[in-house]
Amino acid sequence: MNDKLKPLVVWHGGQVSREDRQALLGHQPLTIWFTGLSAAGKSTLAYALESELIAAGRACCVLDGDNVRHGLNRNLGFSAEDRAENIRRVAEVAHLMNDAGLIVLAAFISPFRADRELAREIIGPEQFREVFVSTSLAVCEARDPKGLYCKARSGAVPEFTGISSPYEAPENPHLALDTGLLSSAEAIAQLKGLLGLAA
Template sequence: MTQNIVWHPQGVTPEQRRALNGHGAAVIWFTGLSGAGKSTLANALEARLLAMGAHSYLLDGDNVRHGLNGDLGFSEVDRRENIRRIGEVSRLFADAGLIVLAAFISPYRQDREAVARLLPPGQFIEIHLDTPLSTCEQRDPKGLYRKARAGTLTQFTGIDAEYQAPEKPALRLNTAQMTVAECVEALIALLEQRAVLPAGRQTVRGSSEAAEPALSPKA
């Protein structure tokens, strides 16, 4: 059947979308253990981007499993398919000119590398939330570590399932040592350095940033 499917070229170019938006497209991929702060930082960064007048969309691991990936479990095969689908969605959003914020544990290195290969060079920006397991387990915002330690939850990353940390991420952030505001500033600086955002872009007049969420306890 695939031999009868032909790619249809689009008339609107990435350059035209960039000119319209005033910024580049990218997939900012937050990876790390449960409780490391992926969703918190992604939300804080999106609030900052909104205040700057940038066009973005946040894909969150739990939210996506309520719909698109609602048929998947947590076996290694299902986890790989989960990330494959998210990679394809991220590629489409980035092609539309958006800054995509993807917050997923995404435990397997080769799956993250596969997402990177879907995108033009430099458009995949991997952010490793390199927060110690002890801190993540102490936070335990959803009570999942407690269930994993009790044996009522199996195949949980960091306890009885493997997490493969990035070897060369674009940025490492340890949320046990850095505040949310410090992390967001580091992320904005990286996006300016990568020319996703124009250097020195100011907050849109009349916009306000959301109050800084808490990431605690800190080491």
């Protein structure tokens, strides 16, 4: 926060605690942070898991990288600075959603370890679960559902993760899933295990 604004902004606490909401909803609010290359399967897994959780009576929501850039982060580009701000804003939203009792499924390339570490700090280590969708560049590029890898190779898309901009893989993720090797059902079973749910 701008130092000049600090005296003007005061945090207001409510009468309902996070524990109250957790008791109401019957589950622990968590953020499952999916990271990996474009076309690795992050959003596909997040939406499939959301469907499973809703069917099981868990209140949850997907925050998808492309969708967030249509609104909240529409003013950000893909420089390292803008990527960092993109992740910071999303982490703040996830934190608020966790406070409201929701399980958040965040699907973002989030290529830099420092940005993901900041997200973990904002959300809180006790709520944050990092899932590395470790699908290889070769598989992701072969899929190329949006044609972005082709454009990146031609130079039409600058600063594209995995081609002209680096991806820093997690060193100790809570879970690693390679969608080039695992079926959707196998991956979802592992994600439900991470959440402590029966597969």
